[in-house]
Amino acid sequence: MYTLFEHFKDFAEKYDITGNAFIVGGAVRDIMSGKELKDIDIALKGDALGIAKKFSKEIGASFVLLDSEFGISRVVKKGFFIDICLMRGDSIYTDLADRDITINAMALPLTEVREQRTDDRKQRTGISIIDPYNGKDDLSNKIIRMVSEENLIKDPLRILRIYRFAATLNFHIEEKTHNTVKRLASLITSPAGERIAEELRHIIKVSDSCKTIGSMMLDGILLRIVPEIAEMSDTMLPLYKNIEDAINEEPFSRHLTDNYKKLCLKLSALFADSSSAKKASMRLKMSKKETEFIHSMVSSRIRILSLRKEIKGAPDAEEVIMLLKKFKDDIYSLAISGMAADPSAARFWREVIAFYHEKIKPRMALLPIITGDDLIERFGLNPSPLFKKIISEIEDSVLLGIITSKEEALKTASEIIKK
Numbered sequence: 001m002y003t004l005f006e007h008f009k010d011f012a013e014k015y016d017i018t019g020n021a022f023i024v025g026g027a028v029r030d031i032m033s034g035k036e037l038k039d040i041d042i043a044l045k046g047d048a049l050g051i052a053k054k055f056s057k058e059i060g061a062s063f064v065l066l067d068s069e070f071g072i073s074r075v076v077k078k079g080f081f082i083d084i085c086l087m088r089g090d091s092i093y094t095d096l097a098d099r100d101i102t103i104n105a106m107a108l109p110l111t112e113v114r115e116q117r118t119d120d121r122k123q124r125t126g127i128s129i130i131d132p133y134n135g136k137d138d139l140s141n142k143i144i145r146m147v148s149e150e151n152l153i154k155d156p157l158r159i160l161r162i163y164r165f166a167a168t169l170n171f172h173i174e175e176k177t178h179n180t181v182k183r184l185a186s187l188i189t190s191p192a193g194e195r196i197a198e199e200l201r202h203i204i205k206v207s208d209s210c211k212t213i214g215s216m217m218l219d220g221i222l223l224r225i226v227p228e229i230a231e232m233s234d235t236m237l238p239l240y241k242n243i244e245d246a247i248n249e250e251p252f253s254r255h256l257t258d259n260y261k262k263l264c265l266k267l268s269a270l271f272a273d274s275s276s277a278k279k280a281s282m283r284l285k286m287s288k289k290e291t292e293f294i295h296s297m298v299s300s301r302i303r304i305l306s307l308r309k310e311i312k313g314a315p316d317a318e319e320v321i322m323l324l325k326k327f328k329d330d331i332y333s334l335a336i337s338g339m340a341a342d343p344s345a346a347r348f349w350r351e352v353i354a355f356y357h358e359k360i361k362p363r364m365a366l367l368p369i370i371t372g373d374d375l376i377e378r379f380g381l382n383p384s385p386l387f388k389k390i391i392s393e394i395e396d397s398v399l400l401g402i403i404t405s406k407e408e409a410l411k412t413a414s415e416i417i418k419k
Helices: 002-014 026-033 048-059 092-097 135-141 149-154 157-169 175-183 185-189 193-204 210-218 227-232 236-247 259-268 274-283 288-310 318-341 343-364 372-379 385-399 406-418
Strands: 021-024 040-044 062-067 072-077 080-086 107-109 114-117 122-125
Touching (some): 026 040, 026 107, 048 062, 149 157, 157 175, 157 193, 175 185, 227 274, 259 318, 274 288, 318 385, 372 406
Parallel strands (some): 040 080
Antiparallel strands (some): 072 080, 114 122
C-alpha cells in the first residue's frame, strides 16, 4: 500500500494536481486512528477518470472503471488498489456536504500527508483534517451520525449504510439519526437489489451481527428489504443468534472457513422455506453459489430436525452416513443449522462431526475404489447403466465400512452382476 500511495503522490506532484487531490472516506479514519492504510479513496477535482487512466499507465497498473456516471475508478497493482473519484461540486466542502455520515465526511489534503518508513513501522505526521461536521468527535465517541436527512433521501441505500457502519465499527447510532432512518424506512426498497445485498454482506460478515440484524428488524428495515422473512419473524432472531454463536465456536470455526458459506448460513435463518429463500436471493441478485447454498441449507433444515428422532440419536446410523455422503464438508454448515434449530441436539451433531472425521473421511479417501475400466477388464462388461448401479452400491458399502479393499469391491461387483 505504501508503494502505491507514494507512487500516486509522486504522480500528483509531477503533474501539479496535488492541490486538487484529497484523501476521503475510511482512509481518513484509519489515519486518525493510527491504523495501517489498506484502502485509499482519493477525490479529485477535474478529469478524475482521465487522471486515473494516465496514472495506471505510467506505473504499469490495471485501470478498472467502477462507475462512469460518478467518475469512479480503481487503480490496481500487486494486490493493492487506490480508488479515485470525481470530487462532487466545486470544492471539497461541497463534496463532504453530500456524504452519508459525519465520520465519512472528513478529508485530508494530499499536500498534508507525510508517510515515512522506519525500521519496524510506518509513522504518519501532518494530519490537518478538513472536518466540517465534527466527524473527528464522533469517531472518538464511537457515534454514527448522518450529515443530513436530505442525503439519505437522495440515496436511500445510505439508510442501510448507517447500520453497516454501526455493525462493522461497533459504533452507536445517534438518536436523531436513528429516528430519521426509521421514519424513512419505506425508501429502502428503491435501490437496486445487488446494492442492498452488498451492504447486507458487510453487516452479516461481522462476528456479532445479530444485534444489528435485530435492530434492523425492530426498526422495520429488514422486513422491507427481505419481505419473505415475515413467516419467521417470531423465531428468526433466536435461530440467527444460535447459528452465529455456533459459527464462532469450535470445532465449527476451525472447519467452516468459506466466508460466503458463513454469510449464507446466517442468511438461511431468515427463511421458513426454501422457495422463499430462493426468491429473496434472486431478487437481491446474489451469486448463483450463494443462492444455491442458502436454498440447500433451508431445505435441509426441516428434514434434519426429524432425523435424530428417526435414528434414535445414533451418529453412525446408515441415514447419517448417506447424509455425510451427500454433503461432505458442508456437514459443518448442516450441523450448525441443526443445532441452532434444536439446541438439545448439540451433542448429537458434535458426535456426527467427530464420526465424519474419524471414520467417514478416511473411507472417502478410498474412493473411487474401482472404476468402469476395472469392470470392463475383470468382467468383460460393456458400458451401460449397470456400471453406475455397481459403482454406487460399492461406494455406499465402502462408506458403511463393509468394503475396505479393491478385491472386496470386485467380489461385491461380481455378486451384483450375478443377480
